[in-house]
Amino acid sequence: ERPAPPLASSVNSRTPPYAKLLARLQQIRQLLPGRPLTLAEKILFSHLDNAEESLFEGTRNGQDIRGKATLKLKPDRVAMQDASAQMALLQFMSCGLPSTAVPASIHCDHMIVGEKGADTDLPNSIKGNKEVFDFLESAGKRYGIEFWPPGAGIIHQSVLENYAAPGLMLLGTDSHTPNAGGLGCIAIGVGGADAVDALVDAPWELKAPKVRGVRLEGKLSGWASPKDIILHLAGKLTVRGGTGYIIEYHGPGVESLSCTGMATICNMGAEVGATTSIFPFTPSSHSPYLRSTHRGAIAEEAARIAASGSQNLLAADAGAEYDDEVVIDLNKLEPHINGPFTPDLSTPLSAFKDAVVANHWPETFGAGLIGSCTNSSYADMTRAESLVQQATSAGLKPKADFFITPGSEQIRATVSRDGTMETFEKAGGVVLANACGPCIGQWNRTDLKQKNEANAIFSSYNRNFPGRNDGNRKTMNFLASPELVTAMSYSGRTDFNPMTDSIPLPNGGQFKFAPPTGIDLPSAGFAVGNPDFEPTAPFPDSSVSVAIDPSSDRLALLEPFDKFPDGELSGLRVLVKVKGQCTTDTISAAGPWLKYKGHLPNISLNTLIGAVSADTNAVNSVTDTNGSTHTIPELAFKWKDEHQPWIVVAEHNYGEGSAREHAALQPRYLGCRVVLAKSFARIHETNLKKQGVVPLTFVNEEDYDRIHGCDEISTEGLYDVLRQGGKGGEIKLVFKEAKGGSEFRVDVKHTLSKDQCDFILAGSALNVLAKRSKG
Ligand code: F3S
Numbered sequence: 001e002r003p004a005p006p007l008a009s010s011v012n013s014r015t016p017p018y019a020k021l022l023a024r025l026q027q028i029r030q031l032l033p034g035r036p037l038t039l040a041e042k043i044l045f046s047h048l049d050n051a052e053e054s055l056f057e058g059t060r061n062g063q064d065i066r067g068k069a070t071l072k073l074k075p076d077r078v079a080m081q082d083a084s085a086q087m088a089l090l091q092f093m094s095c096g097l098p099s100t101a102v103p104a105s106i107h108c109d110h111m112i113v114g115e116k117g118a119d120t121d122l123p124n125s126i127k128g129n130k131e132v133f134d135f136l137e138s139a140g141k142r143y144g145i146e147f148w149p150p151g152a153g154i155i156h157q158s159v160l161e162n163y164a165a166p167g168l169m170l171l172g173t174d175s176h177t178p179n180a181g182g183l184g185c186i187a188i189g190v191g192g193a194d195a196v197d198a199l200v201d202a203p204w205e206l207k208a209p210k211v212r213g214v215r216l217e218g219k220l221s222g223w224a225s226p227k228d229i230i231l232h233l234a235g236k237l238t239v240r241g242g243t244g245y246i247i248e249y250h251g252p253g254v255e256s257l258s259c260t261g262m263a264t265i266c267n268m269g270a271e272v273g274a275t276t277s278i279f280p281f282t283p284s285s286h287s288p289y290l291r292s293t294h295r296g297a298i299a300e301e302a303a304r305i306a307a308s309g310s311q312n313l314l315a316a317d318a319g320a321e322y323d324d325e326v327v328i329d330l331n332k333l334e335p336h337i338n339g340p341f342t343p344d345l346s347t348p349l350s351a352f353k354d355a356v357v358a359n360h361w362p363e364t365f366g367a368g369l370i371g372s373c374t375n376s377s378y379a380d381m382t383r384a385e386s387l388v389q390q391a392t393s394a395g396l397k398p399k400a401d402f403f404i405t406p407g408s409e410q411i412r413a414t415v416s417r418d419g420t421m422e423t424f425e426k427a428g429g430v431v432l433a434n435a436c437g438p439c440i441g442q443w444n445r446t447d448l449k450q451k452n453e454a455n456a457i458f459s460s461y462n463r464n465f466p467g468r469n470d471g472n473r474k475t476m477n478f479l480a481s482p483e484l485v486t487a488m489s490y491s492g493r494t495d496f497n498p499m500t501d502s503i504p505l506p507n508g509g510q511f512k513f514a515p516p517t518g519i520d521l522p523s524a525g526f527a528v529g530n531p532d533f534e535p536t537a538p539f540p541d542s543s544v545s546v547a548i549d550p551s552s553d554r555l556a557l558l559e560p561f562d563k564f565p566d567g568e569l570s571g572l573r574v575l576v577k578v579k580g581q582c583t584t585d586t587i588s589a590a591g592p593w594l595k596y597k598g599h600l601p602n603i604s605l606n607t608l609i610g611a612v613s614a615d616t617n618a619v620n621s622v623t624d625t626n627g628s629t630h631t632i633p634e635l636a637f638k639w640k641d642e643h644q645p646w647i648v649v650a651e652h653n654y655g656e657g658s659a660r661e662h663a664a665l666q667p668r669y670l671g672c673r674v675v676l677a678k679s680f681a682r683i684h685e686t687n688l689k690k691q692g693v694v695p696l697t698f699v700n701e702e703d704y705d706r707i708h709g710c711d712e713i714s715t716e717g718l719y720d721v722l723r724q725g726g727k728g729g730e731i732k733l734v735f736k737e738a739k740g741g742s743e744f745r746v747d748v749k750h751t752l753s754k755d756q757c758d759f760i761l762a763g764s765a766l767n768v769l770a771k772r773s774k775g
Contacts, residue, residue: 013103015298016076016168018305018313021046025313031055032062036317038211039280040246041065043186046313047073047169049203066210066323067244070753072203075169075188077103078195080145081155082129082136083110083440083590084173086598087661088192089139090558091766092199095773098143099540101201105146105163106136107155111594114403114437115444122151122433125442131547131554132598137536138547144540152533153408153434156180156373159187160263161293161410161526166281166302166314171198175270175658175683176373176462181278182263183286184302184314186246188276189683191661193690193765200769205755209275212245213322216253218331222515223349223499225383226261227375227460227481229328230268231336235346236326240653242274243682245323249279250316253330257282258520259289260377267374268462271343273656273681281306281314285520292521293410335484335499339464340456340476349484353495361476361494365456366447368398368489369469370482371405371432372439375460378414381406383518384486385420387498388427391490394511396503399492400458401447402429409434413529414522434533438469441591445470456494458485465583465657467610471591483516555598560770561668561692563763564722569673570714573738575639575646576622576632577707579614582650583657584684586610588666597662604666608632608648615709625710625738636670643671649707650677655684664691668764674713676733676748678704689756690765694718696731699747706746710738716745722761725754 024046028037031051048054049072059068078100080088085106092100111132112125126133133150140147148158155172156179163170166184170177173195180187188206197204214233220226233247247269249262257265262279269277281302290299306314335349340361347355356363370376370384381404391398404424406412412434415421421431437443439461448455454474461469464477478494487498496503502510548555578586589606596603609620611632616622620631630638639646648654648667654677655663664687667675674694678701688695698704714734721728733746752760759765 014163014165014295015301016165018167018301021167021313022305022311024048024051025311027051029310036319036321038248038320038322039314039316040186040209040211040248040278042313043167043169044071044073047075049074065208067208069208071206071208073169073206074203075102075171075198077163077168077170078198079105079107079155079159079163079170079172079177080195081110081174082106082108082132083594083597084192084659084661085136086132086555087665088173088195089136090598091192091196092143093139093546094558094766094770095196095200096770097200097773098542100143100145100199102198103538104199105148105535106140107148107153107158108133108136108150109154109435110440111442112150112433112435112437113442113444114405114432115446117430118433121437125433126150131549131552134547135555135598138544140536141541142544142546144538146535146538148535149533151409151433151435152535153410154373154436156267157376157407157411160260161408165295165298166286167305171195171204173659176267178269178274178276179263179267179373181266181269181276183259183289184279184281186276186278189270189659191659191664191683191687191690193661194686196766196769200773202769202772205753206275207751209246210244210323212242212247213325214247214249215251215325215327216249216330217251217327218253218329219256220330220333223335223483224330224333225335225481225483226257226264228333228336229330230265231338231346231479232328232333233326234268234271234338234344235336237272238344239271239342239656240273242269242272245274247274247277248316248322249277253328254279254282255284256330257285258377258379259285260379260520264374268343271462275682280316288521292525335481337478337480337484339478341464341466343462343464343479349497349499353497356495362454362456363494364492365400365458365494367401367403367457368485369403369405369438369457369459369461370485371407372436372461373407374462375482376405376407376411378411378522379518379520380460380482381411381415381420383516384482385423386517387483387486387513388423390513391511392423392427394505396490396505396511397428398489400489402427402489403432403438404429405432405437405439406434409529409533410526413527417527418522440594441468441471442594443470448472458488460485463657465585468585487513553599553602554595556600558600560767561763563767564692564761568715568719569645572645572647572673572713573625573639574649574707574709574711574713575636575672576608576611576648577614577709578648578650579612579617580651582611582654584655584660584663585657587655587663588660600665600669603662604669605633607636607666607670613709622709640671645671645673647674647676647713648672649704650675651704652678654680656681659683661687661691664688664693668693685751689752690759692760692764694750694760696733696748696750699749703746706744707735708738712736712738721750721752722757725757726752
């Protein structure tokens with residue numbers, strides 16, 4: 001048995017504060033009498049700092065909360081992964097507090113490379129990142145944050161196994177934090193600056209999301225898996241379809257899903273841009289999972305609350321209204337494959353063969369990768385194992401390289417004990433460390449002859465933007481369930497359909513897979529695993545000094561950003577007019593750059609290197625006012641030195657893809673004051689505001705065509721809006737063309753709240769918090 005988690009103080013308890021939440025729910029019922037609530041609303045509203053203010057200010061007496069009200073929330077817990085934790089902690093440290101106000105955890109997962117296997121890769125990665133891991137561990141010990149060392153597991157799997165609980169509200173500095181919604185949490189991916197709000201007990205702001213219901217009917221069977229529900233939904237909603245929404249699953253089909261299957265579905269709600277996704281507490285799935293992960297007391301408490309009628313915090317009220325609804329019949333759902341290059345290009349398995357031909361996608365693929373934070377549950381692993389056993393009995397080996405990434409030490413130890421790992425390894429599978437590895441560009445890939453050749457891979461991961469996995473923008477990552485990835489790896493062909501096709505055997509016969517079978521939870525319980533991977537204790541120790549070497553090129557203390565000028569902005573220039581998709585990877589690339597996450601000047605050298613300039617039609621190539629050509633970061637650094645502030649102009653969904661706050665911090669550090677886009681991804685828009693950058697959108701999108709690099713800009717009306725806390729009148733940007741010098745005005749819109757105006761005027765949210773906490 002794993003020792004009981006430390007529960008020495010109520011602050012550090014892993015049990016949600018149910019008594020407080022239920023009392024708040026009662027208060028909400030009084031404020032909104034007769035209004036049935038969705039599950040998401042119940043949990044969100046019961047975490048409001050001041051319910052009356054949040055629900056009634058800016059709304060028609062609480063009638064139109066969704067999309068209108070600004071919720072000021074007090075989350076219960078914060079989780080941070082190693083790459084984003086560095087900046088979150090550096091920001092938290094600037095506030096000068098002795099400990100965090102809410103329980104928090106750090107998970108070392110992103111900075112671990114996948115190549116030869118866990119035994120070699122993990123020690124190498126620890127050696128290469130020692131300075132950063134030492135910093136995170138020392139900060140964890142000093143401020144009472146549980147530190148999960150490298151190799152312990154991937155943040156979302158560790159959170160699901162240890163911290164997620166029905167009714168909890170969690171912020172995580174990673175965009176797939178909604179994974180915990182599979183266990184009935186409101187779990188939202190945020191940037192480090194938002195996490196700092198919760199860590200210092202300042203209310204965290206969220207525009208009240210709309211709620212999209214997804215009604216599940218029927219029951220999955222055969223090859224169809226929970227992953228296929230979200231792959232199918234991503235195709236329906238597209239990468240922008242969830243923006244401004246929480247996705248709330250309900251209906252009879254929910255009962256048939258495992259807790260970890262629900263987590264997979266919620267995890268990939270990030271791929272449609274949803275604020276988060278959530279499932280109701282389902283005793284038949286959640287109680288066994290909570291018990292098997294040593295949280296029987298929470299299972300009992302949740303069951304009691306779920307049976308309490310109007311006090312049921314853990315499911316939607318009868319008659320709760322959704323802003324819109326999608327219905328999925330699980331009986332008819334077939335496996336899907338999504339990609340390449342975008343997770344919403346969804347093709348049913350039966351149509352994939354034709355799609356390969358029609359799109360000239362490669363007919364063969366080099367690697368099949370299963371596991372990761374999205375799909376490494378016991379059910380996922382045992383279903384994949386059942387296919388490997390079938391193929392092994394027929395004398396087959398995978399034709400593609402086959403990699404397995406366990407999501408946590410608990411999963412790894414359990415499937416090792418139960419023989420699953422041995423099955424994979426005997427088949428030639430390579431078991432990588434319990435970490436992100438190839439899912440985040442940390443993949444030392446060896447099977448390609450040329451590093452940037454066009455090729456295909458299949459993975460059970462969640463994200464497939466160009467360059468995401470191996471740094472090669474021509475690698476086409478097709479997303480599928482672990483069982484489909486496993487079966488297809490035996491064929492090595494992209495046009496193989498394991499439901500209908502056979503693989504030739506050396507003896508001239510044919511082998512055809514039977515549908516996979518698996519086990520949701522291990523009958524012998526979860527194994528404990530390596531005790532070195534247990535977290536540190538959650539108690540602050542002020543005698544620990546936080547390890548930062550002043551000469552380090554990996555870590556640097558933060559300097560406060562300058563405040564907004566006393567008046568309108570003028571003399572700004574367009575650094576780059578971005579053409580097409582601009583993800584957070586485009587703005588702040590991962591892979592080798594992860595190394596510099598804690599050193600703002602150094603990581604800023606990658607700023608916007610993936611962006612296509614609409615002027616030059618080239619990636620990472622812009623021109624200065626004198627006509628000289630530069631890379632984007634080169635020109636940004638030059639303009640920083642010349643005290644030349646600048647703006648970025650972009651198209652739709654600017655900053656999609658992740659919670660990466662470096663995508664806001666770096667431009668701000670280099671002198672960016674405004675981003676003008678056709679639309680923004682939610683997390684990134686918030687991150688910009690927190691760092692003191694003003695995000696604006698076009699009133700008329702056609703104005704995008706009138707703008708060019710180096711055009712000079714001043715603002716009209718922005719300063720008034722900021723001083724009036726987001727109210728004020730219209731804002732215009734006045735452009736003076738760099739070529740020709742003629743002037744034109746562009747009408748723009750903002751979504752600034754009062755607090756966000758204060759952040760921008762002060763220079764950043766951190767400047768406000770630091771001032772507040774230093775009194
Ligand atoms: Fe890690 Fe995020 Fe992938 S947590 S496993 S990089 S989706």
